[in-house]
Amino acid sequence: MNAFTLIAKKERRALLQNQRGLAWLLAYTGILSAFALLLISNRELSLLDNAQVVYMMAGTVTAAGALIAVIMGADAYAGERERGTLVPLLTAPISTGELLMGKAAGLASAWGIMYLLAIPYLWAVGAGGQNLGQAIFYLGLFGTPVVLGFGYLAMALSARSGSVMYSLMTSLIVLLFSASPLLIGPGLRNSAIGKVLDAVNPFSGALNTYDAVIIDSDPLMSQLGRLALVLIWLGLMFAVARLSARRPVFR
């Protein structure tokens, strides 16, 4: 078994067989369950149609995925350093690229588990309505590059700074800024600044795609621009992470 596979297995085990990892998954499903229960108990929310609810659920899953990616990414190098395990890792016969990809594979596994856990929730709120299959597909197609991109960003900061606190806080600020479309109203997003931010923000790209596909039933061809945006985001963050991982701070 090569080093990359070993590291990937270790990261995956940390999520599924570790109490902390399971606690995170429990918190994640707790958020989705709370939202789902609100939908049937709150009069205002219960009047939303299936498509609107599926769109909101997909946005929530993407945001939660990015949050977990940021937390795991911030711990990737700086956490190993603070635990005193980074130097042994770096002196082991694995390349910096393999170490980075192993960590990224763990992160991807976490997102994969979150994605699979989201499917029954999407079915529960969206069955009987429109575009449920498309919602599940586009959540994977657009959510994955957005989530992994944030994970790579956090890993880059983690390798550069050597501090979990610093890399986590910086990544969270970037994530909050990107996720602001979830919080601000359509009026502000339609302003000139809002439109510029929407055009370069991968999170907005994913949300706008969910809106277009799930609610407006737009085809894939009309979303190619946004697909390019999220793939460019993923590519850029991967390049930044790879560069930073070549010389991580270990002292």
Added chain:
Amino acid sequence: MKHFKYLLASLLLLSSSLAAAASLQLQLQSDTANPAHPTMGDWMHFNSVITNTGQQPIEGLVAWISLVEVTPGKEQPMDLEDWSAHKAVTGTTLQPGAVLQTQWPMRLIQSGDYRVVISATDRNNKTVFTSPTLQFHVAQKPVVESARILPVALGIPLLIGGLLGVQKVRRWHKTG
């Protein structure tokens, strides 16, 4: 003759007081901005005009909106709890000839056929005046069903919580 005069005077007094009794005229119209085919979750607005057509001012006027479902087999008066926050106008004084215009917003909570009416009375009058009714149909739309959500929303966290519990027990056995 004297008795006849007294009788005539009493009759005249009675008829004039009857003529001066409170009289309200109510009109009700659907707002022009209302959706042509209303669906669950939509807002509708109804505009009422209450006119004092009597000779006396009306004090302590109370006007309220009522909704009745007339879907065949489901006929019932509706509790406006979730439909409308603006259910009545109270304590108004209306001079003879004066007009009270009110807009009644309503959120369409449930599908079906409905009739809406405005009723009004005042503190001195036992008569309740009503407007003509307006009937409208609220179309169904697919919404979230609790029968699907509850097993998922409760089951999945319970499953993961169970795994967590098994982990804890295993660890406890290992460490003794």
